[in-house]
Amino acid sequence: MIRNDWTLEEVRDIYQTPIMDLIYRAATVHRQYHDPNEVQVCTLLSIKTGGCPEDCAYCPQAARYNTGVEVHKLLDVETVLKKALEAKEAGSTRFCMGAAWREVRNNRDFDKVLEMVKGVANLGLEVCCTLGMLTEEQAQKLKEAGLYAYNHNLDTSEDYYDDIISTRTYADRLKTIEAVNKSGISVCSGGIIGLGEKEEDRIAMLHTLATMSTHPESVPINALVPVPGTPLAEQPRVSVWEMVRMIATARILMPKAMVRLSAGRVRMNVEEQALCFLAGANSIFAGDKLLTTPNPDYVEDQKLFQILQLKPRPAYKQEANRCEHA
Ligand code: SF4
Numbered sequence: 001m002i003r004n005d006w007t008l009e010e011v012r013d014i015y016q017t018p019i020m021d022l023i024y025r026a027a028t029v030h031r032q033y034h035d036p037n038e039v040q041v042c043t044l045l046s047i048k049t050g051g052c053p054e055d056c057a058y059c060p061q062a063a064r065y066n067t068g069v070e071v072h073k074l075l076d077v078e079t080v081l082k083k084a085l086e087a088k089e090a091g092s093t094r095f096c097m098g099a100a101w102r103e104v105r106n107n108r109d110f111d112k113v114l115e116m117v118k119g120v121a122n123l124g125l126e127v128c129c130t131l132g133m134l135t136e137e138q139a140q141k142l143k144e145a146g147l148y149a150y151n152h153n154l155d156t157s158e159d160y161y162d163d164i165i166s167t168r169t170y171a172d173r174l175k176t177i178e179a180v181n182k183s184g185i186s187v188c189s190g191g192i193i194g195l196g197e198k199e200e201d202r203i204a205m206l207h208t209l210a211t212m213s214t215h216p217e218s219v220p221i222n223a224l225v226p227v228p229g230t231p232l233a234e235q236p237r238v239s240v241w242e243m244v245r246m247i248a249t250a251r252i253l254m255p256k257a258m259v260r261l262s263a264g265r266v267r268m269n270v271e272e273q274a275l276c277f278l279a280g281a282n283s284i285f286a287g288d289k290l291l292t293t294p295n296p297d298y299v300e301d302q303k304l305f306q307i308l309q310l311k312p313r314p315a316y317k318q319e320a321n322r323c324e325h326a
Contacts, residue, residue, distance in 0.1 A: 004211055006253055011207040015199070015249045019241060026248035026280040033255045040094060040258055040283035040313040041301070042128070043087035046292065047116065048074045048099035048109075054132075054167045056155070058195060060227040060292050061100040067229035069292050074099065074109050081119045088125055090298045092286055093315035095120050096128035096151060096188075102167070103133035110138070114145040121146030126315050128188060133168070133176045139183035148316075149217060150180040151188040157204035160197045177212070186217035190260065193246055194224035194238040202246060210253035218283065219257045221246045223264025225293040238264070240272040244279045251280025258283040266294045274308055282313070 017025065030036055050071035052061045060067035084095045097116060104110055113129065120127040129142065130151035142150065155161065158170040180187050191205045209216060223238045243264065250259050260283035261276045268276070286301050296304070305311070 002215070002255060003253075004213060004215070006207060006210045008203065008207050011210065011249070011253065012200075012203050014252050015203050015206065015245060019245065022245065022248045022252075023275070023279050026251040027278050029252050029255050030280040030282070034282050035313075036277075036282075037310055038282065038313045039277065039305070039310045040260075041092045041286045042094035042096055042260070042283060043084075043090075043092040043287045044096045044098060044285050045080065045083050045087075045287075046072075046100070047080055047097045047113070048072065048101065049292065050100055052100035053102050055165060057164045057231040058192060058224055058227075060230055062230070065229045065231070067227055074112060077112055077115045077119060080116045081123070084120045084123055084125060087287065088123055090286065091302075091312050092125070093313060094126040094128060094149075095123075096130060096149075096285075098130045098151075099132070101132040104131050104135075104138045106138070110141075114141060117142060117145040117147050121148070124315060130188075133172060134179055136179040136182055139179045139185060143183045143185050147185050149186040149188045151218075151220070152176050152180065153190050153192070153220065153222075154205055154208060155191050156195055156197050157201035158208065159204065160195070160201040164195055177216075181212075181214060187212075187214070188218035188220065188260075189216040190218075190220035190222065190250075190262070192222040192224055192263070193242055194226075194235055194264075195232060196235060206246070206249055206253060209250070215254040215257055217257060218260055219250050219254060220260040220262040220283075221250060221281070222262040223267075225263050225266075227293065237267065240268060240275065243268075244275050247276050247281045248279040260284065263293060263295075266296055270304055270307055273304060277308065277310070 050061045050069040051063045060069045117127050126148040128149040161170045226233050226235045259281050261281040
């Protein structure tokens with residue numbers, strides 16, 4: 001059963017379940033709603049890099065941190081469509097375009113993004129964008145251009161948010177997600193662990209996601225990749241068990257969502273990634289870069305798929321509920 005009324009206590013109980021029981025329960029839910037041998041392959045391209053006015057403490061693209069990221073203005077439409085075609089040929093079915101903006105402005109750059117969205121949709125790929133804050137009107141324009149999903153991560157809990165970002169509020173974040181929801185575009189929203197948050201922050205973030213009126217269609221779970229020059233450069237690495245716990249809890253709370261094993265995968269071996277898939281992850285980012293941080297390349301992922309006998313999920317697959325009783 002899909003529930004949007006989870007209590008914080010229930011989320012905490014699930015999150016704190018002994019790990020073997022938690023994985024078993026999540027794997028059971030996963031099998032009721034998804035083909036467990038199928039994984040969605042997404043490509044993320046930075047279409048405008050660096051120079052961002054925001055101060056997200058984990059992000060190498062914030063202009064105020066000295067991280068050595070090369071600033072690039074918005075790519076041209078042709079370049080983006082070429083990259084999208086390459087991603088499709090390499091097996092991706094979802095193409096996500098990220099711009100280091102605080103918010104979308106109604107200008108020529110936005111018109112170009114709309115053209116990119118149209119072009120990528122015409123290639124038969126699911127198109128996703130992550131462009132910062134957005135109004136309902138802008139969301140509508142993106143929808144009309146063929147946008148399938150919009151990414152806007154919560155990053156962490158409402159309580160811990162101010163420690164990570166001071167240039168916008170959690171309420172701003174939720175407002176954009178609401179605008180996306182209203183336009184009929186799928187919401188992609190998750191978070192990052194390893195930011196120095198407490199266990200309770202992780203639980204609270206999962207609770208916020210799982211009690212949205214409609215669960216996000218995709219829930220990316222990221223492990224911080226600490227980047228020199230950012231305030232979080234010295235954060236210790238999160239363990240694979242913490243990732244597994246987050247993924248499994250997200251899978252149980254939001255059974256239909258695509259739970260994406262996102263940043264941090266580059267540090268995991270095949271066995272660790274297999275555990276994440278067993279715990280309910282069914283989506284990855286492919287390609288050697290995640291915006292500006294490293295990611296396993298296509299060849300390594302082909303090997304991973306062969307070893308684990310996984311198959312890529314087709315684009316636009318409407319996952320029929322196999323069973324309503326999770
Ligand atoms: S995460 Fe996005 S909004 Fe925050 S600094 Fe980086 S590019 Fe800007």
